[in-house]
Amino acid sequence: MKYHSKKKAIVLLADGTIFYGKAIGDKEGTAVGEVCFNTGMTGYQEIFTDPSYFGQLMVTTNAHIGNYGTNPDEVESDSIKIAGLICKNFSYEYSRPSANMSLLEFLEKNNLFAISDVDTRALVSYIRDNGAMNALISTRVNDIETLKKELAEVPSMEGLELSSKVSTTEPYYFGEENSAYKISALDIGIKKNILRNLAKRGAYIKVFPYNTSFEEMSKWNPDGYFISNGPGDPEPLTEAISTTKEMIESNKPLFGICLGHQVLALANGVSTYKMHNGHRGINHPILNLVTGKGEITSQNHGFAVNREQTEANSALEITHVHLNDDTVAGIKMKGKEVFSVQYHPEASPGPHDADYLFDQFFEAIKTSRN
Template sequence: MKYQTRKKAILLLADGTIFHGKSVANNEGTAFGEVCFNTGMTGYQEIFTDPSYFGQLMVTTNAHIGNYGTNKDEVESNSVKIAGLICKNFSYEYSRPSADLSLEQFSEESKLFAISDVDTRALVSYIRDNGAMNAVISTEVDNVEGLKQQLQKIPSMVGLELSSKVSTKEPYFFGKENAKYKIAALDIGIKKNILRNLAKRDAYIKVFPYNATFKDLSDWNPDGYFISNGPGDPEPLEDAILTAKEIIANDKPLFGICLGHQVIALANGVSTYKMHNGHRGINHPIMNLVTGKGEITSQNHGFAINREETEANKELEITHVHLNDQTVAGIRMKNKKVFSVQYHPEASPGPHDAEYLFDQFFEMIGSSVN
């Protein structure tokens, strides 16, 4: 077996619970973040590079991670965004012909600190019962008290604004300049596959920083507006919420995904809250209340919008619900060209049941332009 002398490692949770494991390869290190888990059987590279996971320690529930290597085209941003990786079996070898690197090589290049040989079944069960919380993974197994003191200084995800950490610093373009539609996208943690889905529907996208104003976006004279997914608590995103309010006030076509969905809700006076342990995986069941059809979806969020406030809001209609817990998974405005979903219709990884939402966005834009 490769790396038979791997270093001992621990996962220390904020409540003092400890899980034991080993470092991946012979690495030494320490990483802090909010611990969460993803139930997907595939797509680890896309998960690791998803900006929505910024600041989180990722527990992968699939027993084997790394067995199909990595590919340079299967990334959702320009770098790894998770704070660290916790897994059961880390595969140093891979069998996929189209892979560029092993996950070990990818982790080394990305400076991703990972630990393996953790009882992830027990860990996920514990998180499900006790909720997502801050944690630390480390090879400093003899410094538990010191790690506890450092862990106490890590801020809670509640009230934490993280979009500024992952958003573009300057506007940039995606797609073909001579495309039929122009879309202004507010980047609060955007995934590349969202841009691909917009572009393949004949759109030219200009991506703006998280704090761009409505004037910044509208000066480009776009046909439609989009607010992306992203990490952290939505309530501190005052600039994005104001921009959403002005897009709505000016009766422009608007589509939001994940964190963008929460921003649109906040712009309509609906509050958000931190969930017990969130939804993260590629097999989450959704009911489309408009069509009566079910969807299997890709999800990644730790916050949700208040259902009672949404139902009481005369401007809003709930269009989708999560069938596991009845949380709001989609809304639309009754008298505006605005809708949003809590999940990821672009998938990557995940099923494509919800790709029709991109088509609906462009149908809405078409009816607005014509």
């Protein structure tokens, strides 16, 4: 194994708290963003390439990162989207036969600065108590005061529009052209696995940029509409919210996931808010209020839908709640085939409890066509 000099590095939080570690590989640098943590035991490659994490420093709570390498089939976008990585033990070697490169090579290919040897248990405990906040990681360990000034200039995630940073710039197609159904998807940070799940159920998808008008999306004469996941605060997405209102008025089936769920709520006059920590992991418990069944789900969001306003809205019904904190995890419009969830049914890290939501969407499309 090639020897890698481990340069000293730090995690500097916005409140001035410092955690110490070492740079991964030979790379020196500084990276800034909102610090958050994911509790998943596996799936680091999917996490790093998920557009919903754009602009965030990712703390992985699993003690070992990199031990199974990387595989080109396990990416959720065309590049790494996190701003930086913070972990405990980083594996420079990997043992999975299907991997094509080490995680270090993958990080270097994507020019991502990362640090290891951080007491991630202490860091996560601190974030849990004090909330998600801006932070930076750096090898400039002797330049703390300058780093503090640089960190103070970083904008808060609250009020930050980031979909434009990760959305496609031109429409594109996904799936087989002769498929049974056509779906217009609004890309506000879409994951590839969502498109795979739609396509394997018989859909040909046209994916549109985040600021596309409803008129443009409807020209394709789709059988249904989809609003994707994505990063940042949903409230600045005024064009997407306006387009969603017209999707609703079209009376065609509409399905939203994660940020798309929040946009659907905003289109119905329900506000969203920034959570203390957010939900990021692969074992979050959900209660389906329609069936009475529990679901184990994959989640990644730092904003949530206002529950009181949702309950007071005569057009909406809460279909799912998060069992840890009773936040809104799913909504449906009464009398319409319009629904959304705050979690990721396309991410099946073990349980496939939420797969039915895609089937539900296609059943609605079949019914609306008859």
